[in-house]
Structure formats: structure tokens, C-alpha cells
Amino acid sequence: MLNNTACNNLDEQGYTFLSVEEKSKLNIAFRITPTLCILVVIAGMISQSWQVFAVLMTFGILGSATNRFQPFDVLYNVALRHVLKSPKLPPSPIQKRFACGVGALFLFGATTFFYLGSTTWGYVFGAMYIVAAGLMATTHWCVASWLYNKMFKRVA
Numbered sequence: 001m002l003n004n005t006a007c008n009n010l011d012e013q014g015y016t017f018l019s020v021e022e023k024s025k026l027n028i029a030f031r032i033t034p035t036l037c038i039l040v041v042i043a044g045m046i047s048q049s050w051q052v053f054a055v056l057m058t059f060g061i062l063g064s065a066t067n068r069f070q071p072f073d074v075l076y077n078v079a080l081r082h083v084l085k086s087p088k089l090p091p092s093p094i095q096k097r098f099a100c101g102v103g104a105l106f107l108f109g110a111t112t113f114f115y116l117g118s119t120t121w122g123y124v125f126g127a128m129y130i131v132a133a134g135l136m137a138t139t140h141w142c143v144a145s146w147l148y149n150k151m152f153k154r155v156a
Contacts, residue, residue, distance in 0.1 A: 065097075
């Protein structure tokens, strides 16, 4: 079972409709998308490829605009969940979609700066994204979801 802190962090992301047992069964699943995003950002930083960031930014936009079509969530639901023998990810709550939009803004920054050849700033935006996604992947705490709840006075 997930501890109270992890459950509260998932509630902050909008998953209040899931029981503790359901959150526990999805524990690994909720970590996959941010982990895959981190790996792609690292690949983009190593290659200094604005195109890698542009593709991942598109993933963030899709995750923000829809509640079911963030490509890494789709990959999990279609294939990885069968390997891991875990349940399907539920639709993304508004807090998670907001977080995808915020992430897309950081990826836009990295895309732009790598495109312009300003690699230092590209690395800065990439590193900030890695920190935020890393917190989500390791603790389920999402700074953008927390910010959304503060801005719109949502009770998690």
C-alpha cells in the first residue's frame, strides 16, 4: 500500500476519485510517463536536438489538451500495462493536464534555445523539466498540480 504522503500527492494531481488500493495498484504506472519524459529530455540534451524537444513538447500539448491521449500514457495502456500486469491508467484529471501544459512550456523553451544555438539556456530549461518530472516520478508530488490547486483553490 502507498503511504499517506504518496496518496496525498496523487490527490493533488486530481486522482481523488481513486481509492488507496487503486492508487497502490497504479503506483508504478503513474511513474512511467514522467520517467520516459526524463529519458527523452536527457537524450535531447545529449544530442542538443531541438527536434527531440519539439516532439516531446507535442506530447505535452496532447497531454494538456486531452484526458486520454498523452502518447506515453497511451503506450502504457496499450502495451506496458500487460507486461507489468497492472490496471489501465484512468483519464487525466485537470491538474495533470495543467501540468502537461506547464511542462510543454518548459519544453518550448528548450526547443527554442537549442534551435537558436543558445545551448546553455536549452540545458537550463531541460534541467528544470528533469527536476520537476523527477519529483513526480519519485514522490508523486507535482509542482504544477500543486500550483493549479493553489491558483484555482481546488481542495485535494
